[in-house]
Amino acid sequence: MLAFVLRRAVQAVLVMVVVALIAFTLFRFVGDPVNQMVGIETSAQERARLRQELGLNDPVVVQFARFIWAAAHFDFGVSYQFKQPVNDLIKQRFPATIELSLVSALFSLLLGIPMGVYTALHRDSWLSGFILTVSLVGISLPTFLTGILLIFLFSVTLGWLPSFGRGDVVAIGFWTTGLLTKSGLRAIILPAVTLGLFQMALIMRLVRSEMIEVLRTDYIKFARARGLPNRIVNFGHALKNTLVPVMTIAGLQLGSIIAFAIITETVFQWPGMGLLFLRAVQNADIPIMSAYLLLVAGIFVIINLVVDLLYVVVDPRIRIEARSA
Amino acid sequence: MSAQHDASHIKWSPRLTKFLDNDLVYSFRKSKITVVATLVALVIVLGAVLAPWIAPHNPFDLKTLNLLDSNMPPVWAKGGDARFLLGTDDQGRDVFSTILYGSRLSLAVGLMSVALAAALGITLGLLAGYSGGVIDTLIMRAADVQLTFPAILIALLIDGTVRALFGESHDENAAIWVLVLSIGLSFWVQYARTVRSMTFVEKNKDYVLAARLIGIRPWFILVRHILPNVIGPVLVIVTINLALAIILEATLSFLGVGLSPTQPSLGTMIRIGNNFLFSGEWWIAIFPGVTLAALVLSVNLVGDWLRDALNPKLR
Numbered sequence: 001m002l003a004f005v006l007r008r009a010v011q012a013v014l015v016m017v018v019v020a021l022i023a024f025t026l027f028r029f030v031g032d033p034v035n036q037m038v039g040i041e042t043s044a045q046e047r048a049r050l051r052q053e054l055g056l057n058d059p060v061v062v063q064f065a066r067f068i069w070a071a072a073h074f075d076f077g078v079s080y081q082f083k084q085p086v087n088d089l090i091k092q093r094f095p096a097t098i099e100l101s102l103v104s105a106l107f108s109l110l111l112g113i114p115m116g117v118y119t120a121l122h123r124d125s126w127l128s129g130f131i132l133t134v135s136l137v138g139i140s141l142p143t144f145l146t147g148i149l150l151i152f153l154f155s156v157t158l159g160w161l162p163s164f165g166r167g168d169v170v171a172i173g174f175w176t177t178g179l180l181t182k183s184g185l186r187a188i189i190l191p192a193v194t195l196g197l198f199q200m201a202l203i204m205r206l207v208r209s210e211m212i213e214v215l216r217t218d219y220i221k222f223a224r225a226r227g228l229p230n231r232i233v234n235f236g237h238a239l240k241n242t243l244v245p246v247m248t249i250a251g252l253q254l255g256s257i258i259a260f261a262i263i264t265e266t267v268f269q270w271p272g273m274g275l276l277f278l279r280a281v282q283n284a285d286i287p288i289m290s291a292y293l294l295l296v297a298g299i300f301v302i303i304n305l306v307v308d309l310l311y312v313v314v315d316p317r318i319r320i321e322a323r324s325a
Numbered sequence: 326m327s328a329q330h331d332a333s334h335i336k337w338s339p340r341l342t343k344f345l346d347n348d349l350v351y352s353f354r355k356s357k358i359t360v361v362a363t364l365v366a367l368v369i370v371l372g373a374v375l376a377p378w379i380a381p382h383n384p385f386d387l388k389t390l391n392l393l394d395s396n397m398p399p400v401w402a403k404g405g406d407a408r409f410l411l412g413t414d415d416q417g418r419d420v421f422s423t424i425l426y427g428s429r430l431s432l433a434v435g436l437m438s439v440a441l442a443a444a445l446g447i448t449l450g451l452l453a454g455y456s457g458g459v460i461d462t463l464i465m466r467a468a469d470v471q472l473t474f475p476a477i478l479i480a481l482l483i484d485g486t487v488r489a490l491f492g493e494s495h496d497e498n499a500a501i502w503v504l505v506l507s508i509g510l511s512f513w514v515q516y517a518r519t520v521r522s523m524t525f526v527e528k529n530k531d532y533v534l535a536a537r538l539i540g541i542r543p544w545f546i547l548v549r550h551i552l553p554n555v556i557g558p559v560l561v562i563v564t565i566n567l568a569l570a571i572i573l574e575a576t577l578s579f580l581g582v583g584l585s586p587t588q589p590s591l592g593t594m595i596r597i598g599n600n601f602l603f604s605g606e607w608w609i610a611i612f613p614g615v616t617l618a619a620l621v622l623s624v625n626l627v628g629d630w631l632r633d634a635l636n637p638k639l640r
Contacts, residue, residue, distance in 0.1 A: 030489045140622040142572045259475040281485035
């Protein structure tokens with residue numbers, strides 16, 4: 001058990017080191033920090049002095065260590081386009097992205113799991129066929145197109161929901177939330193549905209195929225033979241085992257939700273990290289790009305680790321294997 | 326069912342009959358939705374390939390554009406013009422013609438980036454699987470790290486890095502190659518993993534040992550003996566990846582880091598149209614959007630069918 005946890009932790013650290021190396025290479029070699037800081041009329045001596053002061057003449061290994069040390073203290077340098085510390089920019093926008101991602105993850109789970117269970121239990125009903133067809137369309141539509149179609153329907157044609165921004169936000173300490181105001185709640189509906197639709201279809205299809213598989217197993221047949229009511233067999237026995245792989249995928253999908261938020265935030269002009277990152281890519285703003293890369297990698301690695309550990313807790317077979325290993 | 330029986334009565338050349346009796350062709354003809362999807366995909370592909378000959382206007386020819394024709398609704402709506410079937414965009418370009426040319430670009434970028442991803446992935450996969458040891462570890466760890474991130478993020482990062490390195494290029498064709506590179510490099514992992522695991526199995530089989538015994542060089546064994554045996558599953562990945570690559574290209578263009586408005590792909594058209602959605606000019610974004618959705622959905626359906634048809638477990 002401990003060995004398993006340690007091995008996973010070492011792997012996670014390894015991934016982070018590689019990503020840090022890439023982020024450092026971008027930061028140090030792709031954009032020239034000095035050229036970005038000074039104007040055209042700065043003399044060559046002035047530049048050389050600045051270069052020396054910034055430590056850009058030190059050995060690369062020393063610079064890399066300094067980069068990691070700074071990153072560990074959330075110091076990612078100054079943005080080329082905004083002339084502000086990257087850390088401040090990200091801090092302002094972090095809550096918006098996390099809120100949007102969590103709401104859409106919740107939406108996809110709360111709708112995806114029941115729909116998956118329904119389509120597995122009633123395989124021949126017309127409603128199942130309908131849900132499956134819609135889910136195929138949901139998987140095929142690019143995220144930005146879903147967003148535009150939703151805006152066209154609910155904002156332009158019907159005028160029910162706002163199409164951009166976060167609405168009014170309330171500050172709680174450093175965290176700003178839009179979930180406590182009416183306009184904030186109205187504003188999050190369309191982006192959250194857009195972002196969650198693909199994951200919902202994915203989770204629904206996964207739950208369906210897993211459930212069908214589980215319903216075929218002997219222990220379910222035995223439970224039915226014992227005369228247990230359908231409700232207990234379906235939800236007590238079958239669903240419980242179905243949810244183990246679903247949990248893994250859902251955890252991993254949370255990571256891609258944060259990445260896909262880049263697209264959704266652009267469509268809805270949602271003031272989050274994704275929009276910040278996209279502006280950085282458009283303007284070759286390397287400090288923001290490398291900071292975002294490190295931050296997202298950190299979130300991904302932590303999610304992966306937590307999912308692995310949860311697996312050990314939920315699935316007794318892994319516990320036994322890990323103990324014998 | 327009866328259609329197939331009727332078909333067998335008609336006298337066809339023996340070769341064609343044999344082709345039609347093939348398992349794959351049989352399962353294709355049985356799956357109606359796949360046939361429909363293939364037809365839809367074919368119509369779009371034909372429209373894209375034949376665009377210069379069948380498009381009523383040339384959207385790239387600035388001489389033929391007239392700003393007085395801008396933002397016209399489709400023919401059937403009030404104020405529509407018979408010259409412009411699906412209306413015009415903000416620069417007076419015919420939306421129908423631009424869709425034809427746009428699909429051409431979308432498909433070209435999609436195909437080229439899938440080809441790049443497949444070539445890179447297959448090469449690295451063969452290398453990793455056949456040589457093992459340090460090379461294998463290096464390639465597969467790199468694949469693991471990349472797999473931690475969604476493709477869209479990798480593609481955006483590569484795109485941003487290339488921009489920072491070379492600056493804004495004035496050459497419009499450069500944008501196409503940047504896109505192909507970004508998308509291709511973000512998709513190679515799946516090919517490498519599949520090919521590597523299969524090469525691992527194949528390399529210990531007797532025919533490979535025999536080939537090595539008579540002194541055939543390793544690269545020849547890889548390309549001529551092992552590759553043909555591992556290529557099957559790769560074809561399935563190619564179709565599924567093609568849909569993903571088309572989506573990714575459209576997404577990048579929509580986000581403004583893909584093809585420019587003067588040379589619009591479907592994604593760029595939707596980006597342009599998005600600005601006019603609120604003023605009521607819905608046709609600029611919606612028609613390219615529907616085309617894109619139809620294309621991706623039909624490629625996905627064909628890919629699904631191919632995966633099931635080639636899966637020996639389901640036979």
